[in-house]
Amino acid sequence: MTTPTIDSISHRLRAIRLSKALSLRDVQIASSGRIPAVVLGSYERGDRSLSVKKAIVIAEFYEVPLAYLLAEPIISQHNLGGVVIDLRRMRLLALDRVSIVNEDLPFRILSTFISGIVAKRDDWNGEVLSLRTSDIESLALAMGSSCQALIQMLNTNKLLITSDS
The missing domain is CATH 1.10.10.1930 (Arc Repressor Mutant, subunit A)
Known part of the structure; x- marks a missing residue:
């Protein structure tokens, strides 16, 4: 069993955004500013710690379960x-x-x-x-x-x- 890391969570955040074909700015606009582009970019790079409160907001915006954001890394192929x-x-x-x-x-x-x-x-x-x-x-x-x-x-x-x- 592997434990999620900051890198795995950061990569998952970016992967979700890209799978929805959204830019950082698109997320900021669509979320009515609740998720600022500069902040989301910092989470995606792992430069900023993601709080549970903000993780909930992001998960709700992307319509994914919170557990998915914080889950174990996906098995490599x-x-x-x-x-x-x-x-x-x-x-x-x-x-x-x-x-x-x-x-x-x-x-x-x-x-x-x-x-x-x-x-x-x-x-x-x-x-x-x-x-x-x-x-x-x-x-x-x-x-x-x-x-x-x-x-x-x-x-x-x-x-x-x-x-x-």
Whole structure:
């Protein structure tokens, strides 16, 4: 578990603003001066400490949860690489749902998602499926979990192929 840093919070503030295609001045104008451009720029550079009160104002303006601004840093993509699903095990679990350690709904979501990837890639003969970072992120989002929780669930159900498998 990593702790949020001033840099991670600063980068997240800037990323949110840029994702909304706003300049610092645009934010000042749209917020009716509640978030001055020079102050927001200082937060984004990490030159100024962000108070909880001001973080709430900024989160409300951007329409994001306060927890998102102050959350742990997002996992870098290289940490998600190398995830390989055992499609043979998936088929066995589909036949014998009693073997599934987690609830039935997550397995149905996983099964539908994996089937969709196989269809999209036109890979009907494979016994394994390599998941891309974007696949893992999308699947975790669909399941309402973090990427780490998804990988843990896959591992618990023995669906991951690792170098020591």
